[in-house]
Amino acid sequence: MSSATIVNLPDQSTAKIPKMNYLSKENGLLSWLLTGDHKRIAILYLISISFFFFIGGALAGLIRLELLTPQSDLMATDTYNKIFSMHGIIMIFFFLVPSVPATLGNFFIPMMLGAKDLALPKINLLSWYLYVAAGILALYSMMTGGVDTGWTFTTPLSTHYVNTNVITTGIAIFIAGFSSIFTGLNFIVTIHKMRAPGMTWFRMPLFVWGHYATSILMILGTPVLAIALVLVVLERTVGIGVFDPAKGGDPLLFQHLFWFYSHPAVYIMILPGMGVISEVISTFSRKRVFGYTAVAFSSVAIAVFGFFVWAHHMFIMGISNYSVLIFSLLTMLVAVPSAIKIFNWAFTLYKGSITFETPMLYAFGFMGLFTIGGMTGVFLGTSGTDIHLTETYFIVAHFHFVMVGGMLMAFLAGLHFWWPKMTGRMYPEKISQLAALVTFIGFNLTFFPQFILGTLGMPRRYASYPPEFQVLNVFSTAGATILGVGYLLPVLYLTWSLKYGEIAGDNPWQATGLEWQTQSPPLTENFREIPIMDHEAYDYEWLERQKEKEVASVG
Amino acid sequence: MSHISPVLWQYLVKWLTNFALFPPEASKIAPQMDALYFFIVLVSLVGLTIVILLVTSFSILYSKKRHPVAVQIEGSTLLEATWTIIPLGLFLVMFVWGALIYFRVYTPPANAMNIYVVGKQWMWKAEHPGGQHEINALHIPINRPIQLTLISQDVFHSFSIPAFRVKREAIPGRYTSVWFEATTPGTYHLFCTQYCGTEHSHMIGEVVALTPDDYKKWLASSTSGSSLAQNGERLFASLSCAACHNTKPDARGPSLVNVYGSKLRLSNGQTVIADDAYLREAILSPSQHITQGFAPIMPTYQGQISEEGVIALVEFIKNLNSDYRVQQTTTTTDLLPESEGKAASGGPAAAGQNPAGKGMVTQ
Numbered sequence: 001m002s003s004a005t006i007v008n009l010p011d012q013s014t015a016k017i018p019k020m021n022y023l024s025k026e027n028g029l030l031s032w033l034l035t036g037d038h039k040r041i042a043i044l045y046l047i048s049i050s051f052f053f054f055i056g057g058a059l060a061g062l063i064r065l066e067l068l069t070p071q072s073d074l075m076a077t078d079t080y081n082k083i084f085s086m087h088g089i090i091m092i093f094f095f096l097v098p099s100v101p102a103t104l105g106n107f108f109i110p111m112m113l114g115a116k117d118l119a120l121p122k123i124n125l126l127s128w129y130l131y132v133a134a135g136i137l138a139l140y141s142m143m144t145g146g147v148d149t150g151w152t153f154t155t156p157l158s159t160h161y162v163n164t165n166v167i168t169t170g171i172a173i174f175i176a177g178f179s180s181i182f183t184g185l186n187f188i189v190t191i192h193k194m195r196a197p198g199m200t201w202f203r204m205p206l207f208v209w210g211h212y213a214t215s216i217l218m219i220l221g222t223p224v225l226a227i228a229l230v231l232v233v234l235e236r237t238v239g240i241g242v243f244d245p246a247k248g249g250d251p252l253l254f255q256h257l258f259w260f261y262s263h264p265a266v267y268i269m270i271l272p273g274m275g276v277i278s279e280v281i282s283t284f285s286r287k288r289v290f291g292y293t294a295v296a297f298s299s300v301a302i303a304v305f306g307f308f309v310w311a312h313h314m315f316i317m318g319i320s321n322y323s324v325l326i327f328s329l330l331t332m333l334v335a336v337p338s339a340i341k342i343f344n345w346a347f348t349l350y351k352g353s354i355t356f357e358t359p360m361l362y363a364f365g366f367m368g369l370f371t372i373g374g375m376t377g378v379f380l381g382t383s384g385t386d387i388h389l390t391e392t393y394f395i396v397a398h399f400h401f402v403m404v405g406g407m408l409m410a411f412l413a414g415l416h417f418w419w420p421k422m423t424g425r426m427y428p429e430k431i432s433q434l435a436a437l438v439t440f441i442g443f444n445l446t447f448f449p450q451f452i453l454g455t456l457g458m459p460r461r462y463a464s465y466p467p468e469f470q471v472l473n474v475f476s477t478a479g480a481t482i483l484g485v486g487y488l489l490p491v492l493y494l495t496w497s498l499k500y501g502e503i504a505g506d507n508p509w510q511a512t513g514l515e516w517q518t519q520s521p522p523l524t525e526n527f528r529e530i531p532i533m534d535h536e537a538y539d540y541e542w543l544e545r546q547k548e549k550e551v552a553s554v555g
Numbered sequence: 556m557s558h559i560s561p562v563l564w565q566y567l568v569k570w571l572t573n574f575a576l577f578p579p580e581a582s583k584i585a586p587q588m589d590a591l592y593f594f595i596v597l598v599s600l601v602g603l604t605i606v607i608l609l610v611t612s613f614s615i616l617y618s619k620k621r622h623p624v625a626v627q628i629e630g631s632t633l634l635e636a637t638w639t640i641i642p643l644g645l646f647l648v649m650f651v652w653g654a655l656i657y658f659r660v661y662t663p664p665a666n667a668m669n670i671y672v673v674g675k676q677w678m679w680k681a682e683h684p685g686g687q688h689e690i691n692a693l694h695i696p697i698n699r700p701i702q703l704t705l706i707s708q709d710v711f712h713s714f715s716i717p718a719f720r721v722k723r724e725a726i727p728g729r730y731t732s733v734w735f736e737a738t739t740p741g742t743y744h745l746f747c748t749q750y751c752g753t754e755h756s757h758m759i760g761e762v763v764a765l766t767p768d769d770y771k772k773w774l775a776s777s778t779s780g781s782s783l784a785q786n787g788e789r790l791f792a793s794l795s796c797a798a799c800h801n802t803k804p805d806a807r808g809p810s811l812v813n814v815y816g817s818k819l820r821l822s823n824g825q826t827v828i829a830d831d832a833y834l835r836e837a838i839l840s841p842s843q844h845i846t847q848g849f850a851p852i853m854p855t856y857q858g859q860i861s862e863e864g865v866i867a868l869v870e871f872i873k874n875l876n877s878d879y880r881v882q883q884t885t886t887t888t889d890l891l892p893e894s895e896g897k898a899a900s901g902g903p904a905a906a907g908q909n910p911a912g913k914g915m916v917t918q
Contacts, residue, residue, distance in 0.1 A: 006619065072756065077753055077754060077755070077756060077757070078753050081750075081752070081753065081755070148752070148753070150750045152750075154710070154711055154749070154750065156709070156710055156711075156727060157710040157711065157750070157751060157752055160709075160710075161676065161709060161710050161752055162752060245727050245728025245729070246728070246857060246858075248840075251711065251726065251727055251728070252726065285617070285625065286625040287625045287626075287627060287628070288627055288628070288629070290628065290630050290631075291629075291630030291631070291635050292629075292630065293630070294630065294635050315657070316713065316722055316723055316724050317711075317724045317726065317731075318723070318724055318726055318729060318731035321657070321658060321661060321662075324654075324657060325654055328650055328653065328654060328657075329650055332643075332646035332647060332649070332650045333643075333646075335642070335646055336639060336642055336643050336646065339602075339638060339639075339642040340635065340638060340639055342606055343606075343609075343634075343635075343638040344630075344635070346606055346609040346610055346613070347609070347631075347634065349609070349610065349613035349614065349617060350613055350617065350628070351617055351622070351625060351626040351628060352613070352617045352622070352625045353617060353618075353619045353622050353623055353624060353625040354613070354614055354617050354618050354619060354622075355618070355619050356614070356618075364610060364614075367606060367610060368603070368606070368607065368610075371602065371603050371606050372599070372603060375595075375598070375599035375602060375603065376599070378595060378599075378646060378649060379592070379595050381646075381649075381650075382591065382595065382649045382650060382652070382653030383650075383653045383654055383656075383657035384588060384591055384652065384653035384654065384655065384656030384657045384660070385588060385591055385592050385595065385653060385656075386653070386657075387588070387656075387657065387660055387720065387721060387722050388588055388592075388717065388720040388721075388722065390722070390748075391713055391715070391722065391748035391749060392715075392717075392748060452576060452577075455577065455578065455592075456575050456576070456577065456578050456717065457578050457715065457717025457718075457744060457746065459715065459746045459747070459748040459756075460748070460750070461750040461755060461756070462755065462756035463755075463756045464756045464757070465756070466744060467573055468573045468574065468575040469575065470570065470573065471570060471571065471573070471574040472574075540625065540627065541627065
């Protein structure tokens, strides 16, 4: 290994994957399907969310293909409407919401806290089964005709005017919601009760803080989504009239309920990603995260403020002008903690000792794209400019910058970062750096033109559009092709690395988290003995001292 | 470029000349909104540049090669306060600036000309006060404030004119409004921006901003002969509204003369202002809107009148003052080019026709 990298691999000729680990402990399908091990459940989740990601991605490909030309020529408008609806539903409820928490969070929160497992292992497994049941139901409803309400299920369109599979899809999301409530519940209990001796709240890695904030959002917000969906189903089946103006109901009420969940949901999607970025940036600059407390509290602040900004999705819907004032102001306040995080991460690099492995490249990508995504959110939080930009491609570009440019980049950063710990083997470095670069370029080419399209006024969810918007749409579709390659590459080389990757050893990155102070892949019970946390998080000097001790005792 | 096929070349040229990058600014509010837009663009670019500069310069200065041992730093309250307070200050400037524009867009001036727009799957119907109807088109004069009163007959729609930088949701069961003042004659896109079902992307049309002269010509050429209020009057008669709503002392319903804009006391003790929304509600669900002193005997007209019908009735009641007859005669005859002179002299005749106006209600 060259000196430019911190990868600290054992001698490959003698290194071996430890014989006893969570993967080798038991064999057979049943040992996986009935497992209570948070690590195995995380792997189950990883496989299932990747499956849904590629279904959602294929649908996105079809959307971009249709938009290559101004006419709606590839498919009928109805088909197009179903495809973008299913793309949104699958990507949000079956990929983004569970992505980092259910995979990386599930795997590493107990390990970071020095615990053997999550507090409620069976609930953890149940949450995966609920997820799978919900996923199958969603796929079933897609195969048997699909749904064309958009992922927002806006009433009265969803209740009175479409005759697609609204009920089955609604139930699927309802079930998926419980899966995410259980995950959140499990994390909160674990973080409160299962910390190792010496692991105080302010010694926890920021990844854990991010997940703590996320879990609060999950258990408080998701039930409201469940209520909204139940009301939609009841309105369709029994006609209770809550959203029907003809029966004295209020169609706008649905949007209040829906966004009361779905705005915090974007923080459910981004906060765990921010946690990943904190870990990655600290590790690859060999430095404590700049202003640990500020970063930790900014996660909590985002979670708290996140509950009071929902109506900024409804500025033009005829809600009172004064409530627009309040929600616009609160939206500005929620933007501040995100700005704090970006600058704290940037200053973590200051006087560090930086290397540029794949996770770090993805993290840099995250910082750039999330800054753009966050700033364009301010365009929309500003009530005046929101009038022109809302419901156009500007919105589409904004949330893809945050969700794909932000969360997906963070997910890939985390996946590469912890891959050696999860599998015991390294991913191939050069090709994965290339994949990170391809993803970044493809992403910008896909979504940046959409800001301009939105400013021009191109409405979202259009199967056809005026011809003067074509050039930008062609760029966007071209970018999507590159982006597709960027996402397929990791699947190929990560699968390859399962067999042929270099043996990683305990701590290839020389990271400080407790999860790195044990073997890779870990034992089922994570640690041979319960670790004692006697240092701050990200204490690289402690790590150095540990190494010296080892050398001294061995030598 | 000789080796490029001429067909392809032509295609490329056509393609690139069609290439739009920024929407036209065709209303009074557009430059104001764009000023704020570019201010936020500027702040974003500065912010992004700072982040990129920090990340790249630190990456170069403190790469492992140059800086093998990291210096551990806790943080810096001063620096963190800086990047909390400066963004907060900037965001607050945007908030205030944005709110000013927002209030401007959604507070129509008193002298605005009101056009009703009904959204339905999948078309826009505009109802002009002079009785002109349009589908998926909106003709308006420049340099005159236009207020749109929007309602949807089915699902949520959204009326968007990018060139004017205005957009408003059309909601089922409720009037919303927006206003603008076009400044440049031309034809502009009209989009439905709220996803509304199968033909959402075909719920488009054009907004034609005309010079006052052209507008007059257009009004004359598309007049249906009777004004919107007169259509309402006809409906009022055919639904026998006047059986109760007359000015007789023993009338079973309240008189509607001058009711628009007045304060009403309801039988449940509430005081309301009789605006468009109130009148619509009172027609469709009368039992909840009983004026004090009257019995709750009015049947509901829910499902019996289309939104356009309700609009015509509201417009009729709105104009139902002592000058009703005269005004209607002027609005319709005003349009005809040859009667322009007469319209100006319509004023003095008003007093003489007063009784006729009242007589209509008591017919």
